[in-house]
Amino acid sequence: MRIRPIMLTAAGLAAAIAAAGGMATAAPGAPAPAPTVHSEPSAAPVATASGSVPAVTGGPATPAASTVTGTATSPIDAGTVAGILASCLGSDASQYQAVIAVRTPVASADTDGVVVAVDAAGQYVQCETKGAQGSSLSSPATFINDRLWGAGHLIEFFDTFSTRAGAGQYLSLGAGHYTPEVAKVTVSYGDDPTQYPAVMAGGAFVHTAAVSTTPDGNAFPPAPYVHAFDADGKEIYNQKTQPNVKNTAP
DSSP, X not given: OEEOOOOOOOOOOOSOOXXXXXXXXXXXXXXXXXXXXXXXXXXXXXXXXXTTSXXXXXXXXXXXXXXXXXXXXXXXXXXXXXXHHHHHHGGGGGGOEEXXXXXOSSOOSSOSEEEEEEOTTSOEEEEEEETTEEEOXXXXXXXXXXXXXXXXXXXXXXXXXXXXXXXXXXXXXXXXXXXXXXXXXXXXXXXEEEXXXXXXXXXXXXXXXXEEEOSOTTEEOOOEEEEEEOTTSOEEEETTXXXXXXXXXX
């Protein structure tokens, strides 16, 4: 199952990148082919079929009781990051500098981390990882600012998805970038109002969680919803109520 709300906008690079090999990390325990054409996201992201999730027959899947069991990430060392970008971007890898590189709180069959990198022109890439190998859900992997909606958005998304990570457990993973007005990014899941801090650095953010559901083949994990706050702590974006808002408050 893959959930993919995607948006892009202009965002200046932030100078500060957390330690740990030059890449940002979250505080432990914190709650070829033709180019892919992306459509505007909706408030309820659409789930599409994936080889990691058994096909559902006999009617639509039904939501299951779910619990976020972990959001802590760990850093990926700089040497491994270089290999991930090389395998994801090929000869273009040398043009990009990683700003976030973390392992996820739980691993699926083909994903255990993510690297977000940016080039001198402010163009971002998101590469999922498995060990030292990187791949992208999009072709080409580059997310060019303002490619979809034009300028003016406070916060916009790259690839977001959920995939099975064992019986009754899912890995939820997504990334995006934001404008200087945004001081904090959090994520809530489904109807649960609890918000978990995203990893932020270099104008980009990553959100990832281990989600437990009932071990039911028809169950699917809750959709993630991004929230953004300004320096005064005021919420200035809520994906649940403003799926494609521009520079306005909720």
